[in-house]
Structures are given as structure tokens and as C-alpha cells.
Amino acid sequence: MYTYTDFDRHFVRQRAAQYRDQLQRRLNGELGEDEFRPLRLQNGWYVQRHAPMLRIAVPYGELSSRQLRALARIAREFDHQDSGPHAGKGGYGHFTTRQNLQFNWIPLERSADVMDLLAEVDMHGIQTSGNCIRNITSDCFAGIAADEAVDPRPYCEILRQWSTLHPEFAFLPRKFKIAVTGASEDRAAIAWHDIGLQLLKNDAGEVGFKVLVGGGMGRTPVIGTVIRDFLPWQQILLFIEAIVRVYNRHGRRDNMYKARIKILVKAEGQRFIDDVAEEFEHILKDDLDGSAHLIPQAEFDRVAASFVVPDAVQPLAADQSAWRPPADAPAAFVRWLERNSHPHQQRGYRAVTLSLKRAGIAPGDVDDAQMDSAAALADRYSLGELRVSHDQNLVLPWVRESDLPGLWHAARDAGFATPNIGLLTDMIACPGGDFCALANARSIPVAADITERFNDIDLLADIGDIDLHISGCINSCGHHHSGHIGILGVDKDGSEWYQVTLGGSDGSQLATTPVPGKVIGPSFAADEIADAVEAVIDTYLEQRSGSAEHFIDTVRRVGIDPFKASANAVRRATALAH
Incomplete structure (x- = not known):
């Protein structure tokens, strides 16, 4: 997982302190709701049907057990209504398709305390709302998938840092979503995003991006258009900058229902692609020494160092026998193994999905006790790391195959072992x-x-x-x-x-x-x-x-x-x- 630097931590904590000041001025009557609304939205705070809703970013779906325990604490101590028609509601979070977590019952007057707690564990709600580049999403099996050509996580992190509070792209015509995958199977739904990126290697072994633009759902479902089959990875920030500049310049602002980039791409067709290519060339020419806007190798290496295989992972050697389930294994275990465990790059390991789908529970919902239980499972079986999937489940990425029987028993006791991954009720x-x-x-x-x-x-x-x-x-x-x-x-x-x-x-x-x-x-x-x-x-x-x-x-x-x-x-x- 990416390790926050001192700068990263100072940035997030400074942002939390800034929000506390804004909230206090709102509560004191110094800011009206129209003035406060864009400020809270920039930090992920909505006002929903019954109460405020906080959306927390889980960048490219990676989550530590420490962070999940902090989220459990927030659910337990803050996410509830003490009075009124909804008294007693809350105490849980909701994982979304875009690898965010939402709380639905936190009183606004307590919101600054929540932002401080998030900052303590390197989390925030920055740019989870508003007309800006939202949380960068990716494959929940990134870095471990057997069908992966390139690990997308370092690129996702570079994109996250580049796009966060980017002054040129803070007030786009509409919200903007980017998804990245490095595998042959698209588990990040990149074709349905404003920009979809697929990492691949050319015949020379060089890494680059296939770039799709203009995907989206809503009133007008559109599949993204491929505008580059192979873009060298060093140029990806420049190319995205060109895309978003063209969108910022020509996207509609008079009608929110026609403001997404998919409408612009559909209306302009080849002219949009040509405008992006022209803007891209201008960016390259404006760069005097030809390198300042490219991703430096040293910076990529710095970020990528957070995404190596953990030292504690010990793959089976080629001459060691592969693990097999016991001949007398319960049928329920075998079914769970088939549905909830997944192939891994490291021999002797599996990724395991903790299903958040079972009778009586809304899809994607998890209460404070379950968050603590999932964190404990991650510590015991997955080196303290979890992933949030596009399908609103949790994934343990580093499970030894020999630990699978023990994990099954523990996951079943915690309510996470429904063997339905990919089936109808895994909705x-x-x-x-x-x-x-x-x-x-x-x-x-x-x-x-x-x-x-x-x-x-x-x-x-x-x-x-x-x-x-x-x-x-x-x-x-x-x-x-x-x-x-x-x-x-x-x-x-x-x-x-x-x-x-x-x-x-x-x-x-x-x-x-x-x-x-x-x-x-x-x-x-x-x-x-x-x-x-x-x-x-x-x-x-x-x-x-x-x-x-x-x-x-x-x-x-x-x-x-x-x-x-x-x-x-x-x-x-x-x-x-x-």
C-alpha cells in the first residue's frame, strides 16, 4: 500500500483543520447554506433525504486494517441519530461501486471531529463530490491478479496526487471519473468512465496506456471511445490534461443533464479527438526542455516502491507441492473455495472475497462490529490489507492457501462467507x-x-x-x-x-x-x-x-x-x- 509522506499527512490534516473552521463559521451563522454548500461538498459532505451523508475516498480500493478500524469507530461513535423519527438509526457504512465508503447518519455539527479522525489514518473525503476529478478507481485484484500485465496502482497513485485540488480542474462542467486496469479482464469497468485507462505492453515490452474517453451511464448510457491505442506511460498526465482542458473549454454548462464529457464526445465525434491531439501537441511544445510535464522515472520509482510484494509473502517454490483441499472437506467449504477465492500471481496464495451480500443486509452495507471483524481477518490472514471491490465486497489479497480452511471458519462466524460471488444475489x-x-x-x-x-x-x-x-x-x-x-x-x-x-x-x-x-x-x-x-x-x-x-x-x-x-x-x- 502507498505510504503517506510527511507532506501528505500535513496536507490532509491541514484540510481537516480548514474544514473545522468553515463548519464553525456555518454553525455560528457567519456563513449561509449557499456559501457553505460548496465547501462541504469539496470534503465529501452531502445533505441527503434524512441526514448528512459523508463519502470517504478509498483510492483505487486499497484499505488497511488500521483504517478499517477507524471507520468502525466512526460508525460506532458518530453515525447514528439520537432523536427524531430516525432515532437509533446508523452504526454502519455503505461501500459503493466506486470504491468509496458512505456514512448516512452523522450529524453535521460533529462532522469536523470525523474529518480529524480520518486524517489520523491518512483518509479524507476530498473530491468525492463536486465538479472535479473524483476518486481514482481500479481493479480490486491489482498487483495480485493472475491475468495482469502491469500493476496499475503506482499510476493510480500518481494520478491521485496530480488531480487532488488541481486548480485548473476544480470547477469542471460536471463531475469527472477515471478508472484504470492492468489486466486482460476489465474488473474496473473502464469503458463506463469519463476516462478509462488500460495498461499494456507493446511488442518491445514497453508499458503504455490504451485510452478511452466519454463513457458514462445516467440518462444517456455511452461506451467510451478509444482515442489512443498505445500512449507511453510517461505522457499520461499530459494526455489527460489535454482531454480535460478540451472538456473544460467546450463542455456544456447551461444544462447539467448534458454537461458530462460523454455528451461532448458523442456530439463532436472526430473533431473532439482532433482537438485533444492538438492540445496535447501544444502542451508538448510549450514544455521547453521536453521533460518537465512527463512523469520522471525517479518519481515513478518512489511511488512504485509502496506497491512491491510484501516481505512476509513466501511463495511456494516450483518443487513444492501445491495445496489441495482435504479429501473430507465439507461441501460448504468447497463451494466457498470455488466462489470466494481467486487465482493469485504468487504460487501458494489466493485472494479471498468477504461477501457483504446476505439475506437481511443491504448490498454493500457493513456495521461497526463487522468492520472490526474484517480488520481482524485482514491482520490474521492478509498482512493487514484489504481491498474494496467494484461489486461492493471486501477482498483479502494475501491469503496463504494453507490458511484457507481457518479463514473460512472465521469468515463464516463473522457473516462474510456467503458463497455467492458472481451469482445472482451478489448484486x-x-x-x-x-x-x-x-x-x-x-x-x-x-x-x-x-x-x-x-x-x-x-x-x-x-x-x-x-x-x-x-x-x-x-x-x-x-x-x-x-x-x-x-x-x-x-x-x-x-x-x-x-x-x-x-x-x-x-x-x-x-x-x-x-x-x-x-x-x-x-x-x-x-x-x-x-x-x-x-x-x-x-x-x-x-x-x-x-x-x-x-x-x-x-x-x-x-x-x-x-x-x-x-x-x-x-x-x-x-x-x-x-
Whole structure:
């Protein structure tokens, strides 16, 4: 993990002190809400439906056990309502698809104390909101993935430092998101970001970036456009600077719904690409000695030194026998091993997902006791390190294979061993209308209904790999467009309804091509949506060419019409019943 320097710590603590002064002036009445709003947003503080919400950055998903314990303390001591209609609520956090953690119940008057606690463990909420470059995200298996060509973490850290409070890009037309991967399978969903970066090596073994621009979800789902097939890594900051300058110059500011870079790229086409190339050349020419804006090798080496294989990792030698599960291992352990453990670069090690998806718990939610338990598991089994995944789970990256049986028992006791990774109930969901003032409908009850409906692990295993994503509104925080099954909450005359899409993909899992899902018809009422999903699944089980054919492949082979017919039959049955 990246180790903060004295400068880094001074910077974050100074920022926390600055926020405390701003908050105090707001509480004293010296600042009005219109004046205070941009100040709190710059530090990750929103005001949601019921209470303030804090969004904390977990840069490229790396988290230490010490940091997780600090987050547990914040959940326990600060994230709760003492009075009013929501008294007793809180005591937990919510991991998002962008490798952030959100608290939903912290009183604003206590927010500066929370910022101080975060700063003590090298964390903050800087640029987790606002029209700026947001938290840089990456593959949760970065540095350990068996299919990785280049470790993206040093580049992510350099991008994080470069973009933090960058004066030229502090007030962009709209928020701006960057994702980076270095693997052949895209577990960072780079094609769905404003800028997506794939690290690769050319035939000469040189490292560079494939650069995509203009991806995004929301009202207009767009897959990013490739504008460079191979950019030398030393030039990446200059090239991103050129992209964001063109966006800053020409992006729309008169309509927030048309302000994202995807709209500009779609409208301008080749002219946008040409403008970026021209701006890039200007930046290079303005640099008198030809090196000042390039990433120096010495700086890269300094940052990369934080991302080496830990000394405590001791891979098996080639002549040592690989670990195998005991012949009498419980079936539940074998299933968990198959679903929740993942291939590793180091022989004799696995990465293990701690599932945050189980009945009775909103996807991505984890309470203070569970945070402490996950931190303890990281200390015991993963050298004190965890990762936050795009799918709203936690990952232990450094688990010895010989420790897997012990970890399974401990994870099961802590509630983290649901063997459903990649299956239907390992769904992505935003907080929805239960918390968010922008939402049209609730996501959490829908997720709960579907989880209860498909709580049989044998049935889930028979259905196989499938991505289900739920968003409470068109802003798409639940990434419904990229789900094999997507569910979008919509408002109809003040009532909650849900639109269903099929065939979407984020580029991960089975290496499917990124594509937005297709709507299968009119929306469903809240009490119909679980039935509609069940009808879609039943149709898949009937239509698949064999148990080896995954859901997304069946949808692509037969089209959406059979699924549309079965789902719409649910609506007709409901109408007849009434």
C-alpha cells in the first residue's frame, strides 16, 4: 500500500483543520447554506433525504486494517441519530461501486471531529463530490491478479496526487471519473468512465496506456471511445490534461443533464479527438526542455516502491507441492473455495472475497462490529490489507492457501462467507429512496425481495454467473445499464415503479463486451419486480443450450423477446388478480 509522506499527512490534516473552521463559521451563522454548500461538498459532505451523508475516498480500493478500524469507530461513535423519527438509526457504512465508503447518519455539527479522525489514518473525503476529478478507481485484484500485465496502482497513485485540488480542474462542467486496469479482464469497468485507462505492453515490452474517453451511464448510457491505442506511460498526465482542458473549454454548462464529457464526445465525434491531439501537441511544445510535464522515472520509482510484494509473502517454490483441499472437506467449504477465492500471481496464495451480500443486509452495507471483524481477518490472514471491490465486497489479497480452511471458519462466524460471488444475489445496489433525495424509488427492498426469493444456494449455483444491478434513479449509481439484468427505479404519479433491462455488461466476468442493456417493456410495480426477475430466470433455464451456457450468452443468442414475453406475463397476471 502507498505510504503517506510527511507532506501528505500535513496536507490532509491541514484540510481537516480548514474544514473545522468553515463548519464553525456555518454553525455560528457567519456563513449561509449557499456559501457553505460548496465547501462541504469539496470534503465529501452531502445533505441527503434524512441526514448528512459523508463519502470517504478509498483510492483505487486499497484499505488497511488500521483504517478499517477507524471507520468502525466512526460508525460506532458518530453515525447514528439520537432523536427524531430516525432515532437509533446508523452504526454502519455503505461501500459503493466506486470504491468509496458512505456514512448516512452523522450529524453535521460533529462532522469536523470525523474529518480529524480520518486524517489520523491518512483518509479524507476530498473530491468525492463536486465538479472535479473524483476518486481514482481500479481493479480490486491489482498487483495480485493472475491475468495482469502491469500493476496499475503506482499510476493510480500518481494520478491521485496530480488531480487532488488541481486548480485548473476544480470547477469542471460536471463531475469527472477515471478508472484504470492492468489486466486482460476489465474488473474496473473502464469503458463506463469519463476516462478509462488500460495498461499494456507493446511488442518491445514497453508499458503504455490504451485510452478511452466519454463513457458514462445516467440518462444517456455511452461506451467510451478509444482515442489512443498505445500512449507511453510517461505522457499520461499530459494526455489527460489535454482531454480535460478540451472538456473544460467546450463542455456544456447551461444544462447539467448534458454537461458530462460523454455528451461532448458523442456530439463532436472526430473533431473532439482532433482537438485533444492538438492540445496535447501544444502542451508538448510549450514544455521547453521536453521533460518537465512527463512523469520522471525517479518519481515513478518512489511511488512504485509502496506497491512491491510484501516481505512476509513466501511463495511456494516450483518443487513444492501445491495445496489441495482435504479429501473430507465439507461441501460448504468447497463451494466457498470455488466462489470466494481467486487465482493469485504468487504460487501458494489466493485472494479471498468477504461477501457483504446476505439475506437481511443491504448490498454493500457493513456495521461497526463487522468492520472490526474484517480488520481482524485482514491482520490474521492478509498482512493487514484489504481491498474494496467494484461489486461492493471486501477482498483479502494475501491469503496463504494453507490458511484457507481457518479463514473460512472465521469468515463464516463473522457473516462474510456467503458463497455467492458472481451469482445472482451478489448484486450491486445503490442506497436508493431510503436515503437519497434524488431517488425515484427504493433499491434496498427490491434487493431484499430478490435475495429472499433466490436464497437457495443450490438454485443459485444452477443459475450460474450473472450480474444483477439496481439503481433507484436515472443517475445510475447502481450501474443498472451494465447489469446482465438491470433494474431502474422510476416515478409514476408518486408511486414506485421499476424498469427492467437485459443484456448489459461492464466488461468484467466472462470478459463480455461492454454494452448497455435493453429495456424489455413497460415498468413493473414494486410488488411485481421479484416475480418479473424470477420469470426472466425461468426463461433462461428453459432456453439455455446447456448448464455451461451463461445467462448473458443465452440472452445474446436468443434475443430479449422470450424474456420480455415471460416478464410481461407477470404484469398481466397481476392485472387479472386485481
